């Protein structure tokens with residue numbers, strides 16, 4: 001086939017997929033604000049999406065902070081002792097904390113949501129909801145989106161602290177830095193804006209994670225194979241959207257060549 | 259003349275280029291049991307799902323109690339769907355909930371009953387399909403296929419609907435369990451005086467639960483009448499189907 005036609009076809013498929021995702025979101029988001037609000041379901045999802053992601057996010061943040069500290073120390077001989085804590089705290093809070101947590105939670109949660117809703121779709125459980133006068137967007141999609149948007153910033157906040165700790169552990173125990181001055185450097189250099197920008201990112205990533213899981217699961221078809229495909233597509237599309245949204249938000253918060 | 263409970267006129271539905279429903283006409287009177295028979299993949303489930311609004315037909319009219327419903331969405335659709343109960347082909351029980359929560363689901367989520375009240379009703383409905391209260395505490399995955407169908411039936415009748423749909427109620431069950439389900443359908447339905455629309459390819463089941471039978475073939479209703487008349491339909495398609503013969507006007511598409 002002619003390469004232009006191939007590219008054209010791909011772009012058209014991509015655009016129509018984006019349109020369908022947008023339509024899905026427009027169906028789901030209002031349901032999050034209209035009564036009845038299913039508090040029990042939201043709490044249940046907060047546990048599943050948020051609480052049980054803590055170990056994954058914590059470990060990722062710890063090793064990322066540690067690796068970052070090592071990397072900078074090796075690269076800069078003079079002044080490394082003040083530079084390392086500064087770059088670690090900046091890198092973790094602004095970029096690596098939210099992005100790493102977003103990607104890890106996408107792997108865990110988007111996949112789980114897509115598999116669950118996909119199975120419900122192919123076993124007609126989603127149809128059954130409708131016949132029992134229950135809107136699946138309200139009952140299934142909205143609680144997952146609300147829970148993810150609320151818990152991701154908390155997860156990232158905790159991840160920020162653990163990430164800085166990771167850098168500190170490497171600094172003090174491996175690079176022989178002074179513990180008190182490491183912490184002082186961290187605190188002095190830390191700005192509130194760095195943390196809050198990271199938490200805003202986290203909320204957006206939470207939305208992406210739940211939306212992609214729900215969208216692909218809800219539209220899954222064709223038995224076990226279809227559910228498998230939905231799961232993969234949910235994780236891949238969530239990861240891509242997180243990285244793209246991260247770039248856009250970074251340029252919005254810090255960009256413009258200032 | 260009474261208004262039909264359900265009336266379909268010229269309903270069409272395609273998926274991609276594949277025509278599944280090609281002008282379905284159907285009418286079910288109040289209190290009547292209509293069974294649609296037809297081979298696998300002939301659009302029986304699609305017909306039911308169109309009436310429930312789970313699938314939007316491309317063309318045609320669907321009326322429930324004389325009211326056009328084929329284009330309804332949102333609240334209006336939910337309102338109409340309160341009239342319906344449905345037993346799904348594979349029961350479609352919610353596996354994250356216990357059996358009694360499944361039966362009570364429409365009462366709690368749909369009608370806003372509190373859990374204690376709803377549980378009482380759920381246990382009554384379970385008793386009606388021959389299941390004791392201890393089953394109520396189990397998870398659906400712990401039940402056999404026949405028991406799942408019974409729970410599905412209890413869930414379908416829990417909110418006392420006016421119309422009940424049965425999607426292949428006996429498929430996948432042994433003949434004895436199939437007969438138990440047929441009996442349950444007949445007794446529960448007689449009890450409640452509801453209108454039912456069932457689809458099946460099981461002629462034993464069809465003869466047991468139907469007042470009227472309609473046969474669907476290539477997206478159209480090709481015959482309908484009282485069940486007593488089906489053996490003398492004079493329709494070669496119907497004859498081939500009810501006698502289960504490989505030879506006849508219906509050609510199985512074995513290769514595609």
Ligand SMILES: Nc1ncnc2c1ncn2[C@@H]1O[C@H](COP(=O)(O)OP(=O)(O)O)[C@@H](O)[C@H]1O
Nearest residue numbers: 273278296297298299300301302303304305457
């Ligand atoms: N949502 C859908 N998307 C695409 N094709 C579908 C969909 N639902 C049903 N079909 C197709 O329509 C045809 C009829 O399906 P169905 O009504 O389930 O058959 P049955 O008579 O066995 O119940 C089948 O070929 C099926 O593949």
Ligand SMILES: [Mg+2]
Nearest residue numbers: 302303347426
């Ligand atoms: Mg079917």
